[in-house]
Amino acid sequence: MSSERYSRQELFTPIGKSGQEKIVSKHVLIIGAGALGTASAEALVRAGVGTVTIIDRDYVEWSNLQRQQLYTEENAERRTPKAVAAKNRLQEVNSSVNIHAHVMDGNIEELESLITQGVDVIIDATDNFDTRLIINDLAQKHQVPWVYGACVGSYGISYTILPGETPCLSCLLDTVPMGGMTCDTVGIISPAVQMVVSYQVTEVLKLLVEDKASLRKKLVSFDLWKNQHTMIAVDKVKKADCPSCGEQATYPFLAYENQTKTAVLCGRNTVQIRPAEGMKRSLDAVAESLRPHGKVEQNPYLVSLTMDEKRLVVFQDGRAFIHGTNDISEAKTIYYRYLG
Structure with missing residues (x-):
């Protein structure tokens, strides 16, 4: 140097x-x-x-x-x-x-x-x-x-x-x-x-x-x-x-009790859902399971599923972003529907 x-x-x-x-x-x-x-x-x-x-x-x-x-x-x-x-x-x-x-x-x-x-x-x-x-x-x-x-x-x-x-x-x-x-x-x-x-x-x-x-x-x-x-x-x-x-x-x-498991992200019309316990997802497996439900895009860090006006993004650590809603209940419904 x-x-x-x-x-x-x-x-x-x-x-x-x-x-x-x-x-x-x-x-x-x-x-x-x-x-x-x-x-x-x-x-x-x-x-x-x-x-x-x-x-x-x-x-x-x-x-x-x-x-x-x-x-x-x-x-x-x-x-x-x-x-x-x-x-x-x-x-x-x-x-x-x-x-x-x-x-x-x-x-x-x-x-x-x-x-x-x-x-x-x-x-x-x-x-x-x-x-x-x-x-x-x-x-x-x-x-x-x-x-x-x-x-x-x-x-x-x-x-x-x-x-x-x-x-x-x-x-x-x-x-x-x-x-x-x-x-x-x-x-x-x-x-x-x-x-x-x-x-x-x-x-x-x-x-x-x-x-x-x-x-x-x-x-x-x-x-x-x-x-x-x-x-x-x-x-x-x-x-x-x-x-x-x-x-x-x-x-x-x-x-x-003060830990947030769901969060609306800074006015972005997006909800984050984080599992109560840490986990590691296989992005290849996630992408394969989501493919029948809409347009799937993948990179080494995340998988994205686009469905009409909503988009689900899944990270390796188990977190997910649900774009297109600020409603936590609706976001959870989408999360559980596609990720179990």
Whole structure:
């Protein structure tokens, strides 16, 4: 590797050569490989982070290409799983980084297994609060810092959560309105994505070089179209009795009864169904059984069955997407009809 590769980063005094050595030795977990996840992953891989682990349950679609920067038209045509497509591109960007890609939902057991493999920082790049609350409890339980981020329309928000020091996401939810809009209901522009990523990645770099004194202590939000920018001090909202980060924490979002087995996906007119127990399906066998029922397409990671206005997509880990409905009961009917 050329000694010049990180020279400009090393010239930046808060990082320097010693900071770069720390960056190369660290491990970042990125949960979600959509707009925030792909941009964060590329920035960190270019910065030389030693190990980057990416987890995502979805595959590339045409609507992703407007803002999810690692993907191509070929990925959308092939419905390549996002984690796989991201890894392939990132390896071309920097072959010296260890990149691990996981095509899976990220339930509690899966996330906990990844977090306990020496992860130094977690980046939130998800599209739902169910997963974020699980991340929050796992981060508190295992004392791993994480950086929250979200964006929709021209609006974005970010906050750095340090277990044992700052308010956690559960504390914030009682005080700071997070909104209920999604990119599928009000749209999104890519500059909003890049702005959130800039905040998230900068905080991650501070953590990786162990410069905690420079961390932003406030929650930041902005609206690029309306030329608004706000920094909110939230340190006083930390609760001693918070069930997620308080003195007697019980981590409620890790309880079995709070685990989601079905989920409507972020305004996409799609329901995900995940088996209660992990399983591995033979995609060849699934494709063969589905062939009489409609148009079947297959790649190494999934099988897709199109039936009139509905589409059933089955992954190796037993998960299924039912496109064309937001009705969980209807989705379950389709799932059991074709998969038993």
